[in-house]
Every structure is written in C-alpha cells, then in structure tokens.
Amino acid sequence: MPNQGKRDEHAFGMSRRKMMKGVAAVLGALALPAKDAPASVWESFFQKNFREMSKQDLEKVLARLEKEYSEKYKKAVKVRATPPIEGVLFGYGLDLSRCIGCRRCVYACVQENNQSRDPQIHWIRVLQLNKERGVDLEDAEQYYNPAMVPERGHFYMPVQCQQCEHPPCVKVCPVQATWKERDGITVVDYNWCIGCRYCMAACPYGARHFNWKKSGLPAAEMNPETHYLGNRPRPVGVVEKCTFCIQRVRNTPGRYTACVEVCPVGARKFGNLLDPESEIRYIIENKRVFILKEDLNTRPKFYYFYAT
Amino acid sequence: MRKIWEFFKGTLALVAKGSKAYYVWVFTLLIFMGIGFLAYLYQLQNGLIVTAMRDQVSWGFYISNFTFLVGVAAAAVLLVIPAYVYHWKPLKEVAVLGEMLAVSAMVMCLLFVTVDIGRPDRFWHLIPKFGILNFPQSLLSWDVVVLNVYLVLNLTISVYILYNLYHKREPNKSFTTPLLLFSIPAAVSIHTVTAFLYNGLAARPFWNASILAPRFLASAFCSGPALMIILFQLIRKYTRIEIKNEAIFKVAELIAYSMFINLFLLGAEVFKEFYSNTVHLAPLQYLLEGLKGHNDLVPYIWTAMIFNVSAFFLFLIPQTRENFVTLNIGCILIIIGVYIEKGMGLVIPGLVPDTLGEIYEYSPTGIEILLTMGIWATGLFVYTLLLRVAVPILTGEFFVGEDGMKAVIVDTEFIRRADHLAEKSYRD
Numbered sequence: 028m029p030n031q032g033k034r035d036e037h038a039f040g041m042s043r044r045k046m047m048k049g050v051a052a053v054l055g056a057l058a059l060p061a062k063d064a065p066a067s068v069w070e071s072f073f074q075k076n077f078r079e080m081s082k083q084d085l086e087k088v089l090a091r092l093e094k095e096y097s098e099k100y101k102k103a104v105k106v107r108a109t110p111p112i113e114g115v116l117f118g119y120g121l122d123l124s125r126c127i128g129c130r131r132c133v134y135a136c137v138q139e140n141n142q143s144r145d146p147q148i149h150w151i152r153v154l155q156l157n158k159e160r161g162v163d164l165e166d167a168e169q170y171y172n173p174a175m176v177p178e179r180g181h182f183y184m185p186v187q188c189q190q191c192e193h194p195p196c197v198k199v200c201p202v203q204a205t206w207k208e209r210d211g212i213t214v215v216d217y218n219w220c221i222g223c224r225y226c227m228a229a230c231p232y233g234a235r236h237f238n239w240k241k242s243g244l245p246a247a248e249m250n251p252e253t254h255y256l257g258n259r260p261r262p263v264g265v266v267e268k269c270t271f272c273i274q275r276v277r278n279t280p281g282r283y284t285a286c287v288e289v290c291p292v293g294a295r296k297f298g299n300l301l302d303p304e305s306e307i308r309y310i311i312e313n314k315r316v317f318i319l320k321e322d323l324n325t326r327p328k329f330y331y332f333y334a335t
Numbered sequence: 336m337r338k339i340w341e342f343f344k345g346t347l348a349l350v351a352k353g354s355k356a357y358y359v360w361v362f363t364l365l366i367f368m369g370i371g372f373l374a375y376l377y378q379l380q381n382g383l384i385v386t387a388m389r390d391q392v393s394w395g396f397y398i399s400n401f402t403f404l405v406g407v408a409a410a411a412v413l414l415v416i417p418a419y420v421y422h423w424k425p426l427k428e429v430a431v432l433g434e435m436l437a438v439s440a441m442v443m444c445l446l447f448v449t450v451d452i453g454r455p456d457r458f459w460h461l462i463p464k465f466g467i468l469n470f471p472q473s474l475l476s477w478d479v480v481v482l483n484v485y486l487v488l489n490l491t492i493s494v495y496i497l498y499n500l501y502h503k504r505e506p507n508k509s510f511t512t513p514l515l516l517f518s519i520p521a522a523v524s525i526h527t528v529t530a531f532l533y534n535g536l537a538a539r540p541f542w543n544a545s546i547l548a549p550r551f552l553a554s555a556f557c558s559g560p561a562l563m564i565i566l567f568q569l570i571r572k573y574t575r576i577e578i579k580n581e582a583i584f585k586v587a588e589l590i591a592y593s594m595f596i597n598l599f600l601l602g603a604e605v606f607k608e609f610y611s612n613t614v615h616l617a618p619l620q621y622l623l624e625g626l627k628g629h630n631d632l633v634p635y636i637w638t639a640m641i642f643n644v645s646a647f648f649l650f651l652i653p654q655t656r657e658n659f660v661t662l663n664i665g666c667i668l669i670i671i672g673v674y675i676e677k678g679m680g681l682v683i684p685g686l687v688p689d690t691l692g693e694i695y696e697y698s699p700t701g702i703e704i705l706l707t708m709g710i711w712a713t714g715l716f717v718y719t720l721l722l723r724v725a726v727p728i729l730t731g732e733f734f735v736g737e738d739g740m741k742a743v744i745v746d747t748e749f750i751r752r753a754d755h756l757a758e759k760s761y762r763d
Contacts, residue, residue, distance in 0.1 A: 072456070076467055146384070152691060164692035165617055186691060195538060201475040202460040203467045221460055222383075222453020225475050227393040231538035233691045237393060237453065240384035263382045264453025323537045 067091055076203065077108075077216040077255065088218075089255065096260060100249040108255040109277040111210035117271050117328065118211075118307040120296035120316070121185060124333040128153055128176040128183030132286035132295065136187075139272060139285035140258040141250050145243030148236045150269040151187040151286060158182055162319075187286075188213065188234035188269035189319060189327030196226035196235060205266070211300075211328050212271050214256035220265040227266065231320050232327075235268045254278075271297070300328065310334075338740065342501060345742025349733055350723045354748040357723075364716040371709010374702050375450055383453060385702045391695035392686045394451070396703045399678035400710070401447040402529060403558070405482070406551065406677055408440035409526040410559020412489065412518050417589060423582045427506075428729055430515060431496055432570065433563065434489040435721040437522070441486040443714035450706055474532040481525045488518055493721075497728045501742075502735050526551050533685060540615035541622075542685045544607075550600045551677070556593035557643075558673035560586045561666040568663070570722070573750045575730040584657050590669065591650035594643060618684040626688065631696045636680050642672035723749050 070091060075084060089106045096104035133151045142148040154167035158180055167184075177183065194213050197205050204220040207213045227235045241263045253259040254274035261267050272284035276297075287295040298305035307330070310316065316330040353361075378385050388395045411433040418429040449455055460466035461479055470476040492514050499506040530548035537543050564583055571578045608619045620626050625633050649655045649665035656662060688694045699707070727733035732746035 076460075079467075154691060163614075164690075165614060165688065167692040169691065169693055195536070199473050199475065199536070201469050201473045201479065202457075203469045204460070219457070219460060220454065221457045223448075223451070223475065224393040224453070225473070225532075227390065228533075228686065229536050229538055231690050233390070233689055233693075236390050238382070239389065240382040262454075266453075 067095065071218065074218050076219045078203075078206070092255070092259065096249075096251075096253075099260075100244075100246040100251070102246070102249065102251050104249070104251040104253060104259075106253050106255055106259050107274065107278065109274075111208050111212075112277060112280055114299075114301055115280075116211045116300045117190065117276065118298060118300035118305075118311075119190070119271070119329045120307050120310045121329070121331050122294040122296070122334045123182060123184060123331055124335045125292045125294035126153075126183045126185060127292055127294075128155060128171070128178075128181070129291065131289045131291060132185060135285040135289035136269070138248065139250055139275075140270075141242075141244055141253070141260055142267075143238065143240075143242040143244055143261075144248070146240060148238075148267070150234070150236065150267075151185050152233060154184045154186060155181050156184055184331070185286075186232055186234070186319070187329075188271075189232050189325065189329040190269075190271065192326035192328065193324060195229040195231065195323075195325060199225045199229040201225065208256075210277070212256075212273055213268070214270055214273065215266055215268060216256065217259070217261050217265045217267065222264040222266065224266065231323050231325060235266050237266050238263050252278075338502075338735075339498075341740050341742060342498060342735075345733070345744070346724045348742070349727065349744055349746075350720050352744065352747045352749075353723070354750050356750040357748070360750065361716070361719060364712045364719070367712035368709050368716060371706050371712065374705040374709060378450070378702055378706065379455075385700060387697050387700045387703065389695060389697075391689040391693055392683065392697040394682055394686065395697055396679070396699035396707055397447045397451040399682045400707055401444050401451075402681060403674050403678045404440045404444045404447070404714075405526055405529045406555030406673070407559045407562060408437040408444065408485065409522040409552075410555040410557075411436040411440065411563060412522040413556065414560060414563055414586065415515060416519060417585060418582075421582075421585060423579070423585075427496060427500075428576055428578065429582070431493050431725055431729065432566065432722075434493040434518070435725060436563065436566065436718060437489045438486060438493070438721065439714045439718035441482060441489070442717050443710050444482060445486075446710045446713060447707075450710070474528065474535050477528045478525075478532055481521070481528050485518075485521050485525050488514065488521055492518065493725070497725055500728050501733065523552065526555050533681070536685075538690055539618075539685045541618035542681075544604060546600050546604050550597065550604070553593050553597035553600055554673050554677050557590050557597060557646075557669050558677070560590050560593075561646075561669040561673075564590075564666050565663065565670075568659075570726070574722075574726045575732070575746075576726055580657075583662075587650050587656045587662055587665070590665075591647060591656070594647040594650065594669070598643065598647065617688050621687055621694070622680060622684040626694060629687075629694045629696050631698060632680065632683060635675050639672040639675035639680060642668040643676065646672065 074088060080088065085108055089108060092106045093104055096106065130153050133149050133153060136142070136151050137144070137147070137149065140150065142150065152169055154164070154169055155171040155178070156162060156167055160166045162184065171178070190211055190213055192211070194207055197207055197213060201223060202219060202221055205213060205215045205226060222237070224237055227237060238261050242261055244260060249260070250258060252274055254277070257270045257273035275282045275284060283297055287297045296306050296310055298307035300307060302308065310332055311330060314332040314334055316332040318327045318330060386395060414433045415430050417423070418426045423429060449458070461468055468476045468479065470480065492511060496506045496511060527548050530551040533539070533542035534545070534547045564586055567578045567583055570576050605619065608616050617626060621629065622632050622636050624630070646665040646668040649661050649668070655665070683697055687697070724733070726749065727744070727746035730746070734743055735741070736743045
C-alpha cells in the first residue's frame with residue numbers, strides 16, 4: 028500500500044508538546060466535561076434527543092448553538108428548526124440523458140451545506156459509467172478527471188441520499204439519532220449520534236459520511252442560514268448526509284435545493300410528490316423512471332429518468 | 336457484608352503476590368496497555384482520521400477483532416457441554432476457566448467497540464431511561480443487551496462458585512446448574528446476534544447470506560476451544576490444577592468436527608457465488624483472487640485457508656491429535672486461521688467494493704495496531720488476575736481462615752517452575 032507509510036508517518040510524527048497537550052486535553056475531556064467547564068458544555072452534554080425536546084428546550088438549544096457558531100465563525104449565524112410543511116412529501120428527479128458530469132452540483136452542495144473542506148466531504152457523488160455497460164455500479168468511476176466533460180462513450184449518474192421510504196439506516200441506528208421526517212427527509216441529530224457508523228454499513232447508496240476529523244470549514248465560506256437537522260456545522264465523530272437542503276425547502280416553500288439551482292443543463296428536478304400539478308409528478312407519470320437498487324425494497328423518492 | 340469485604344481484600348493481597356515470572360508477565364502487559372492508552376488518547380485528540388478507515392470502509396481492524404473475540408467468548412463457555420456429556424472430572428475447573436475466559440473476551444469486545452465509536456462521550460445515549468436504546472429494531476442494540484447480559488452472567492457464576500469454594504463449601508447446585516445451563520443458549524445467542532448484525536444488511540451482499548450465522552458458530556467452535564487447549568496446558572503446567580489428557584484430546588476431536596462443518600459451509604458459499612456469477616460475486620472475488628488489481632487480502636485469506644485445512648487433518652487423525660507437538664501446532668494454526676477468516680476476512684470484503692462499486696484497500700495504521708495490542712494486553716491482564724484468584728481457590732491454596740473472616744494465602748507464587756510441581760502426576 029503506497030499510502031501506508033505516509034499514514035504511519037503522520038500517525039507517529041507528532042511533537043512531544045503536542046502529545047502532552049493531547050494527553051492533558053483528553054484526560055480532561057475523556058468523555059466527561061471538566062468541573063469548571065462553562066455551563067454550555069454541560070448543557071450540550073446532557074442535551075436530549077431532538078424529538079424528545081420540549082419547545083422551550085429546543086429554543087434554548089437553538090440559542091446556545093447560534094451563540095456558539097456566531098462566535099466561532101464571526102458572523103450572525105441563524106439556526107432554525109422549521110418543522111415539515113403539511114401536505115408536502117419531497118421527491119427528486121434526475122435526468123440521466125441530460126447530466127454532463129460537470130460536478131457543479133457537488134460543489135454547490137458543499138457550499139450550501141457547510142461540509143468540511145479539509146478533509147473534503149461530498150454528499151453528492153457523480154459516477155461515470157460506460158454507455159456499453161449501462162448502469163453497472165461495479166464499472167463506475169468516481170474520480171474521472173478529463174479536461175472536458177462529457178466524454179465520448181460515457182454517461183454520468185450523480186448519487187446522493189435517495190430519501191428512502193424504508194430507510195435501512197434509520198432501522199439500524201442503536202440510539203434513534205436518525206429518522207425520517209413527515210416530509211420524507213431522513214435527518215440526523217448531530218448532537219445525539221454516537222458515531223458507531225452502523226448506518227453507513229446499512230446504506231446501499233453510500234449516502235452517509237463520517238466526520239473522521241474536526242470539520243475544516245473556513246469562517247469566510249460558512250453559510251450562516253442553517254437548520255438544526257441540516258447544514259449547521261457538524262462536530263467531529265458524527266455522521267452526516269444530504270437533507271434535500273432542509274434549511275431552504277422548509278423555510279421558503281417552493282424553493283429549490285442548491286444542486287437543482289446550479290445544474291447548468293436542467294437535469295435535476297425537485298418538488299412535492301403530493302401535488303398532482305408538480306413537475307416531479309409529471310415526470311413520474313410521463314417519463315420512464317427507475318430507482319436505484321429496486322430489489323432492496325428501500326423505495327427511494329429519488330427518481331432517475333431519461334427525458335430524451 | 337464484612338465477609339465479602341475481607342474476601343475482596345484477600346484477593347487484592349493475592350494478586351499483588353507472585354513469582355518473578357508472574358511479575359514480569361504482568362508488567363509486560365501493563366507496558367502494552369500503557370502504549371495502547373497513549374494511542375487512544377492520540378486518536379481521541381485527532382479523530383478517527385488517524386485510522387485507515389474512511390467512508391468507503393467504515394469499519395476496520397477494531398470491529399474485526401471484536402467479531403473474532405465474540406466467538407472466543409461464546410465458545411469458551413460452550414465447552415461446558417462436552418464437560419457435562421462426557422462427565423469430565425474437573426467440570427468445575429473447566430466451567431470456571433471457560434467462563435473467566437469469556438469474561439476477559441467480553442471486556443476486550445466492549446473496549447474494541449468503545450475505541451471504534453466516534454463519540455464515546457455519548458455512550459449514555461445507549462442506556463435505556465437516560466438515553467434511547469433502539470430496541471428491538473436495531474441489531475446493534477440487541478448486541479449491546481446480549482453482550483452485557485453475558486458478561487454479567489459469566490461473572491456471577493464464576494464468582495459465586497469461587498466464593499463458595501473459598502469458604503470451603505460446595506456451591507449450591509440448584510443455583511449454579513440453571514445458570515450454567517442458561518449460559519449455553521446465551522453463548523449461542525451472543526454469536527448469533529453478532530452474525531445477524533452483519534447478516535441483516537441487504538446493502539452488503541457478502542454479509543447478507545443466511546449461511547453467515549451458522550458459519551460464525553462453526554468457526555467459533557474451532558478458535559475458542561483451540562485457545563482453551565493451549566490455556567489448559569499452560570495452566571496445568573505452571574499451576575497445581577490438574578486437567579486430564581483425555582479431556583484435551585476430546586476437545587481436539589470436537590474441533591475437527593467443527594472445522595469440517597466450517598469448511599463445508601464456506602465451500603457452499605463459494606460454490607453458490609462463483610457458479611451463479613452475479614454482481615454479488617465481487618466481494619468474494621476481492622477476498623479470494625483480488626479485483627481489478629486490488630489484492631491486499633488475498634495472501635491473508637489463503638494463509639487462513641491453508642492453516643484451517645491443515646489443522647483439520649491434524650485434529651482428524653488420532654495419532655497427530657494425541658501428540659502434543661502436532662496438537663499445539665494445530666491449535667496455533669486454527670487460532671491464526673480463524674482470526675484472519677472471522678476478522679478482517681469477514682469485515683473488509685463486506686465493505687469492499689463499496690455500495691457504489693469503489694475499491695478502497697484498507698490496511699490498519701500504526702495507531703490502530705498499537706491500540707489493538709493494548710486491548711489484547713488488557714484482556715490478558717484481566718484473565719491473568721482472574722486466574723491468579725481462581726487457581727489457588729480451586730487448588731485449595733487460598734481460603735478463609737479459622738475465624739471465618741481473614742483470608743489465608745498459601746500460594747505466593749502462582750506461576751511456578753514446572754519442576755517444582757514434580758510431585759504432581761497429571762499424565763494418567
């Protein structure tokens with residue numbers, strides 16, 4: 028393994044001071060906050076699961092997080108917990124005949140949702156596939172890097188959270204830190220997740236990502252419009268995933284997700300599955316759509332189709 | 336209450352006493368534990384990025400060791416069955432030594448899970464009432480329950496038996512027998528639940544095969560007893576405990592049958608995947624022959640195969656089974672073989688290629704290896720201390736004094752030179 032040496036070097040090449048600092052810091056924080064820690068540390072330690080909080084609890088938590096993030100990122104950060112809109116079930120369409128594999132969606136998503144830039148976390152993965160082989164995941168290439176896309180003989184399939192009706196990730200979570208909301212979005216409570224990564228093993232779409240390291244999110248690039256269950260900054264050691272830009276789509280009904288907005292070829296469609304007049308319903312009724320890994324009975328609300 | 340306190344004080348005095356060999360052994364373990372602890376601090380400080388795990392392979396060496404050790408914990412207790420069936424004389428000894436091994440393996444399992452999770456500070460989220468245990472939906476919550484019950488169960492039985500022997504009375508059979516009998520299905524269940532933990536994931540075809548739980552049990556019935564055979568020999572060589580050859584050979588025979596079933600089930604799996612040749616073949620191909628030039632696991636799994644098959648023949652043939660040289664070679668081959676097969680050989684191909692077809696070759700970092708060694712040292716440390724108390728009690732060299740309170744310690748050495756035990760004749 029070429030990376031092995033480098034990794035080891037990194038692992039062992041720490042200075043003694045850093046080491047002692049680490050020992051001191053960890054002995055202090057080894058699970059429990061110190062006695063004289065600020066009240067907010069205790070509050071965050073004993074914070075309840077999002078779904079068990081009373082309205083007052085929640086307001087306190089949101090205020091605490093807003094204060095914490097505003098100080099850290101040096102701007103006025105808003106943390107909302109907008110509930111689902113009645114009569115809305117979100118659905119997504121992706122036109123494979125249009126997608127050119129430019130990955131603008133990947134980076135628009137990173138910007139909108141405050142993902143870590145170092146190491147990079149991408150909620151959207153674009154697969155380059157061979158036209159001859161069709162949708163054959165064993166043949167997919169994620170790290171294609173030509174001067175120009177699309178490349179002859181290839182087509183592109185972006186994959187992100189499929190917002191399953193039967194999400195296997197939710198079923199396996201040992202502490203109910205992840206669940207499906209009434210509008211169909213599967214969310215994570217980053218303050219409740221214990222980081223066991225069982226959901227990552229259970230997800231058939233590689234949609235869940237782990238914070239292996241403290242999030243590297245530059246203050247200047249931080250998007251201050253956040254949602255508790257969505258794009259607020261994530262702590263180290265927890266899992267995160269696509270939430271259909273919950274901070275956008277719940278706050279401003281009818282607003283598109285960042286990936287839909289940025290797509291230069293209009294390959295991405297988004298709307299309310301319960302509204303018969305919506306574009307997503309039109310697509311399902313008039314185009315030939317398919318879902319990924321249908322045999323697993325996860326029943327995604329993410330529909331791939333070929334419009335032309 | 337005072338009696339229990341005096342007993343406890345006696346055990347503390349006992350574990351502090353020992354021969355030079357005992358001290359060397361314990362301090363060696365302490366050094367490894369210290370190194371492992373420092374590695375853990377480093378990991379806590381920097382995040383799990385210091386491991387080789389990534390989104391593609393989200394479980395690695397820690398969970399591999401965990402899986403292997405659940406098998407050891409289960410099988411150590413299952414040895415009670417043949418002890419009953421064949422009426423081995425040292426039944427109590429076999430039960431206590433097995434259960435203590437189970438306790439130590441459980442401690443290691445819980446440590447491996449702890450070092451693997453991203454937020455150990457939130458462990459209390461798993462405790463019902465305080466947090467939310469997603470029972471019965473999540474198989475991981477089942478595992479939390481059965482592993483802890485199993486740990487408590489084994490501790491209870493062995494401590495109860497020893498405490499009574501220490502007071503020179505026979506343990507109450509109507510208390511121990513039901514618990515011992517209950518520990519047998521409990522042992523099966525911890526390994527079955529751990530298998531189901533993987534088995535239930537439709538996203539991972541390599542694990543999503545119904546043969547997985549039976550394979551887990553079959554291989555555990557090889558590695559656990561192989562470890563016990565070696566421990567039995569060490570214990571009877573360096574302490575006054577007597578264990579008959581006959582019992583050891585019988586265990587070896589059982590290993591041969593289990594290994595046959597293990598290899599047969601593996602063969603059935605390999606046939607199904609290769610003959611039907613569907614998209615689900617990729618992980619097995621990655622494991623056995625490499626995929627698209629990625630073949631990190633291949634040498635390991637073939638080593639494991641060769642070891643397991645050789646050990647099967649060594650244990651099948653009575654001449655090699657009943658020869659201590661070949662017997663011990665067989666045991667070591669099996670321990671290594673199953674460690675590879677039920678460790679990395681099980682966890683990694685479940686995740687490679689990943690669900691979107693990407694191949695990320697995982698091999699543990701130095702930190703993962705040091706931390707793992709630290710946990711193994713902790714397990715051995717726990718087992719050593721447990722034996723340090725159990726062995727003198729079983730041999731009647733640690734007991735309550737005339738006043739019914741103060742502990743009497745006769746055995747001040749524990750690990751003795753074998754020639755000091757010359758008066759003992761265990762070869763019958």
